[in-house]
Amino acid sequence: MNKTRFTKSIVLIVMLAISLVVVVACSTKPMDKKEHTSLDWKIPNDIKTPKVINTKTLQKAFDEFSWESFIALNWPANKNGTPDKKKIIGQKDAKTVWEHWLHTTDIFLPDGGMPVAWGGTINTADYCTNSPKTLDKIKSLGRGEKISDFLVLATEPMDTGPLIDLNGQYVQYEINLNKNMYDYIKDNELYNVEGQQQFAAENNVVNFDSGTNATADFPGKVGAIVVKAAWKVLGKNDDPSRFHTVNALIWSNPAEKGDGSCRVENVGLVGFHIAHKTESAPQWAWSTFEQVDNAPETSELPCDDTYNFHNCSCSDCPVNKMAEQPWNPDKSGQTPTQVTRVVPITKETREMNAYYQAQLRQVNPDTPWQYYMLISTQWPTKPGDPVSFQNPDPKGSPAPMVLSNTTLETFTQGVVPQIGTSCTDCHFSATNSEGQWTDFTYTLGMASKKTKKGEQ
Amino acid sequence: MTTSIQTFVTLSAALTGISKNVLAPTVTNLDLPTTYFDAAKQKFPADFDLLLSAFQALIDSGKSAEDAVATIMENDTYAPVAQQINFLWYMGGWAVVTDFGTQTQNLSAITYQKGMVWQVMQSHPMGYSVSRYGYWGQEPAPLNDYIGNGE
Numbered sequence: 001m002n003k004t005r006f007t008k009s010i011v012l013i014v015m016l017a018i019s020l021v022v023v024v025a026c027s028t029k030p031m032d033k034k035e036h037t038s039l040d041w042k043i044p045n046d047i048k049t050p051k052v053i054n055t056k057t058l059q060k061a062f063d064e065f066s067w068e069s070f071i072a073l074n075w076p077a078n079k080n081g082t083p084d085k086k087k088i089i090g091q092k093d094a095k096t097v098w099e100h101w102l103h104t105t106d107i108f109l110p111d112g113g114m115p116v117a118w119g120g121t122i123n124t125a126d127y128c129t130n131s132p133k134t135l136d137k138i139k140s141l142g143r144g145e146k147i148s149d150f151l152v153l154a155t156e157p158m159d160t161g162p163l164i165d166l167n168g169q170y171v172q173y174e175i176n177l178n179k180n181m182y183d184y185i186k187d188n189e190l191y192n193v194e195g196q197q198q199f200a201a202e203n204n205v206v207n208f209d210s211g212t213n214a215t216a217d218f219p220g221k222v223g224a225i226v227v228k229a230a231w232k233v234l235g236k237n238d239d240p241s242r243f244h245t246v247n248a249l250i251w252s253n254p255a256e257k258g259d260g261s262c263r264v265e266n267v268g269l270v271g272f273h274i275a276h277k278t279e280s281a282p283q284w285a286w287s288t289f290e291q292v293d294n295a296p297e298t299s300e301l302p303c304d305d306t307y308n309f310h311n312c313s314c315s316d317c318p319v320n321k322m323a324e325q326p327w328n329p330d331k332s333g334q335t336p337t338q339v340t341r342v343v344p345i346t347k348e349t350r351e352m353n354a355y356y357q358a359q360l361r362q363v364n365p366d367t368p369w370q371y372y373m374l375i376s377t378q379w380p381t382k383p384g385d386p387v388s389f390q391n392p393d394p395k396g397s398p399a400p401m402v403l404s405n406t407t408l409e410t411f412t413q414g415v416v417p418q419i420g421t422s423c424t425d426c427h428f429s430a431t432n433s434e435g436q437w438t439d440f441t442y443t444l445g446m447a448s449k450k451t452k453k454g455e456q
Numbered sequence: 457m458t459t460s461i462q463t464f465v466t467l468s469a470a471l472t473g474i475s476k477n478v479l480a481p482t483v484t485n486l487d488l489p490t491t492y493f494d495a496a497k498q499k500f501p502a503d504f505d506l507l508l509s510a511f512q513a514l515i516d517s518g519k520s521a522e523d524a525v526a527t528i529m530e531n532d533t534y535a536p537v538a539q540q541i542n543f544l545w546y547m548g549g550w551a552v553v554t555d556f557g558t559q560t561q562n563l564s565a566i567t568y569q570k571g572m573v574w575q576v577m578q579s580h581p582m583g584y585s586v587s588r589y590g591y592w593g594q595e596p597a598p599l600n601d602y603i604g605n606g607e
Binding site for chain 2: 395
């Protein structure tokens with residue numbers, strides 16, 4: 001080989017190498033945020049009103065609102081809980097915006113005292129009976145400035161009974177409120193029974209803020225939001241890459257026959273409710289999401305896939321039946337709950353799910369967020385004043401008439417409202433500890449009476 | 457909405473005295489006109505179509521919906537079907553005459569809840585209420601808010 005040919009070969013190899021590096025770099029480069037117009041960190045204030053108004057177009061508008069909310073709430077957060085605008089959801093599984101919101105346990109303290117400051121957290125040592133040494137070790141597992149998520153509910157939020165996964169583990173729940181709702185509760189001292197009594201004695205009626213779209217004169221605002229999340233302990237046969245995961249501190253709640261101890265588990269998100277009060281939905285917009293592997297639809301049986309809460313090889317397992325009492329999250333050898341989805345997801349919602357899942361996959365083909373799906377959004381078809389006795393339909397005739405999440409309303413799924421789950425129908429009856437209207441939230445009923453410690 | 461269902465809704469509004477906007481709102485959580493249209497067609501396979509055609513012919517001849525219904529109710533073939541449709545809207549089911557009187561054979565639990573009788577009563581069915589705690593101590597909304605103003 002002469003020198004010229006040798007040099008040419010070297011140049012060719014170098015050029016090829018550079019091309020390869022460029023190709024690899026381009027393929028791994030995070031997608032520009034502008035390429036994902038439907039992936040935004042902004043929580044939508046309200047629906048985008050469709051040009052043609054009918055049931056179908058409004059359902060679509062509310063479903064889009066749900067997906068946009070899901071994406072914004074699960075956006076990677078900065079340490080202070082604000083969305084990290086430099087990142088895109090899906091690039092890496094990270095702590096999300098809503099996970100920085102306060103838990104109901106941070107707000108409605110057992111002593112009726114002032115809630116934890118926004119951005120703070122309760123002292124879990126007050127709850128966990130484990131030795132402080134053990135807790136110190138647990139703290140070291142925490143992410144960022146905050147210790148692990150603290151899960152305190154092992155029976156479903158509605159107390160209908162525990163959901164037990166195929167590994168015999170209880171699903172764990174949490175309820176978190178956004179700052180708007182937190183401020184309203186704190187400012188009006190609705191975090192204890194005495195404050196609620198005083199509020200009512202002054203002829204006040206609970207009325208949380210409504211999300212409002214921007215206009216020429218108004219910048220727009222997010223309304224009160226409640227998130228309910230269901231988590232499963234990841235174990236045998238679970239693929240963690242298909243879940244948004246956190247290391248959670250699970251409290252064995254004595255009120256649920258637990259022993260008061262805490263343990264750390266890696267848990268995966270399996271169910272997610274978003275309730276947002278908006279101007280177009282004074283009865284609130286109720287969005288619910290699930291991890292795609294939860295359970296088959298009843299019409300899909302017999303099945304041969306792998307699910308989180310359904311064993312396809314057990315054709316005679318009783319379906320959607322509660323575990324036998326006594327319920328105890330610490331009991332070993334639990335019988336798994338055999339779950340099916342009673343009300344199918346509509347074709348339109350499936351199509352929308354496919355669209356958003358593809359968007360998330362485009363950001364990162366391995367993102368766990370591609371494994372979540374919207375079940376539906378319940379919204380009022382007659383969005384009048386829910387409080388007025390002069391409104392003949394204060395519930396607002398919600399559509400769809402029923403809506404369930406297999407991990408949050410497992411045992412109350414059905415097709416007839418008030419027998420089967422309807423978010424609006426159920427939450428319309430919500431009251432505080434004194435039986436007064438609480439604007440569709442049961443959380444105010446968690447308030448305790450003030451003790452001497454709480455007065456300090 | 458198909459032409460037949462539109463005719464059915466016009467007929468239903470004239471029969472019941474309830475606004476078309478209440479019977480068939482543009483935004484709704486339950487398409488009752490289609491549910492009831494299909495149920496009536498199944499129950500009266502021949503006479504239902506004849507009734508709708510006769511009613512539409514009367515409208516086309518220039519009669520008002522109310523006058524057309526008055527004529528229909530004088531016809532021995534159409535009147536029993538029209539009465540059943542009226543009963544269906546009010547009660548959410550068919551009228552069945554038994555030894556114990558007229559009873560309702562509901563199409564479903566939901567149509568029972570959606571019966572217009574509860575609207576006219578400014579009340580609610582047993583076992584399901586849209587009103588909040590304490591409503592019984594308050595004046596109900598005006599009747600027109602429940603059944604429309606005839607539009």
